[in-house]
Amino acid sequence: MNASTDHPPASPARRLRVLVACPPGDHSDAAYTGAAWIARTTDTDIRVAVAFARPWPSLAAAKLQGSYDSWRDGEAAKAKGRVLAALRRAGVSAGCLNHTPVVFCDGPAAAPLITQEATEFRADLILLGPEGSAKKGRFSASTTADALLHTSPAALGLVPRKAKLSKKGVTRLTLAVTSPEEFDPETLSRATAIAQAARLPLRIIAVTPQGLTGPTEGDVPPQLQDAISHGWREHTLAFLDRLSDTVFDTAPGIQCTTGIGAGHGFSGALESVSWKKGDLLVVGSTPTGAFERVFIGSVASEILKTSPVPVLVLPAGGA
Template identity: 35%
Template sequence: MSHKKSPSSTPFIHGEQRPPRLLVTWQPGAAGNEAIELAAWLARTAPVRIRVVHTIVHLWPQSPRGKRRRKYSKWMDEQNRHFAESVRQVLTEAGVDKSHWDDEVALILDGSSEHALLTQAATDFNADLLIVGSRAATPKGRFLAGTTTDALLHSSPIPLALAPRAPKLSKRGITRVNVAFLDAHDTDNNESLAYGAEAAYQMQVPLRLVAFSPTGLIDANLSHALTSSSPLADEWHEQALSMCDQARDRVMDDYPDLTVHIELASGAGWQGAIDSLKWKKGDIISLGSSTQGHLERVFLGSTAAQFLRHVSVPVVIQPATHF
């Protein structure tokens, strides 16, 4: 692991040839403005460049032609105009300075697949991060993926930033980076650790390495509940601490001046384990993809999916790298 990375290795790098690019998916009056608020929060941390997109999915297989095409183009022009007005207003209300706006700050995409449209838009924008919000009716401080977000969580070629419902975010931006280890195999995939360490280094904020040990869950191999008094729980605690110690050593080799803390989160289920820690308004979590996913893609396993349902701070998920 080395901090000499490409400009796209983290969305928080300062001093590169271009500012990090954030692509935000947002629909006026729909689920909420959490994705916009998260982009504004990152803009308080780094000199980012923001583009906001909205997708319109149609059912017909081919684009309309002739007179219908002209009517449709006129309608799309009108929709783009209204959307651009809404985006400028919501960015201003969120406190995003115009210096962070892309020249084409608002764009409506139309096609037959929302997931494909967003993936292509991220490629066209050369985005470093794709920001999505939680689905409608999600409880405050929680994240639930909608259909399109779920698809992105299994195939996005770039990192995803997940904005929980009505997040409480620090006015100073990011003040601490957390790297989450959900199981012993997380050490086999170093993307989240490298990403989190680089982000903390660039922003000069502390790095917290957290191993989660939820009790009361069913052990897949033994088919019984893993309780806090179980010998398996004690063994996991030892493994988790060892895993974090090794991760800290790797980080300190490359970032000797970085402040690194280790914590073990244990509690009843994922909710209890997560709530056993103190979370700050300036926290962000770096989470890795499953190594079982596709080459150079985000792939969220079932464990991570359960974890996300109980997290109240923003999460960045990196695509896994396969060799």
């Protein structure tokens, strides 16, 4: 994502370009609610991509081109009406929308269609709602979302089902760190840039799903358990201190705090941390090569499933 001088994460030259991705029959307002939340945070240029995955081969559609085009035009018109109504319900004003607020695209698979639309739109952020079976307050990835979590060239915003969001927009960024040894410094740089541009506080939390000592086998003396716990905590706090020092060195005016989330499973670890309605959790991607893209591993995937707040997944790689 890019950063603006006053808000995250647009560039000074233009508004934040947000592509809201939704399937044709999506009746969830989560992604639209997320778009309204972002629009209360920064100047936006919002477009909705309705991606229809054709269940039949392209050759079959070609043979019935006239009938297919007529059907497609009808579906596109209905989709535009539904989308604009959903945006109004969510509180997205007309001034936050792109001059082409809705596009209807179709092809063999939805994820490549969304990626293409994001590239053509030069989207800074792709917003995704949860699949229909998601629990209230949680995000569950659909097949399309799962594909984008491993291929998207732009940052992804994941909005939980029926999320309770601040009327003031995003009020704090929380960067999750799961492994000091595997942490990508570029993720901290990007999160810091967004927080600085938005004048938002940045919180960095170390998340461990196994408590402070991790699982142990056999009878471990309490004294040894305490020593392991103390050592882990001291090591983690020292790492967090180094990260906060880096933030203060690169962005002296930023408010940066640190903390530890520890519990049974990632759900317990995240629940041990206090959350506000204006929190946006930031997760980095696993670097996979020279191309900038989103790619999450198994650990990040668990965080996405259990996060009680919207998640921003930053891409990794690139020049």
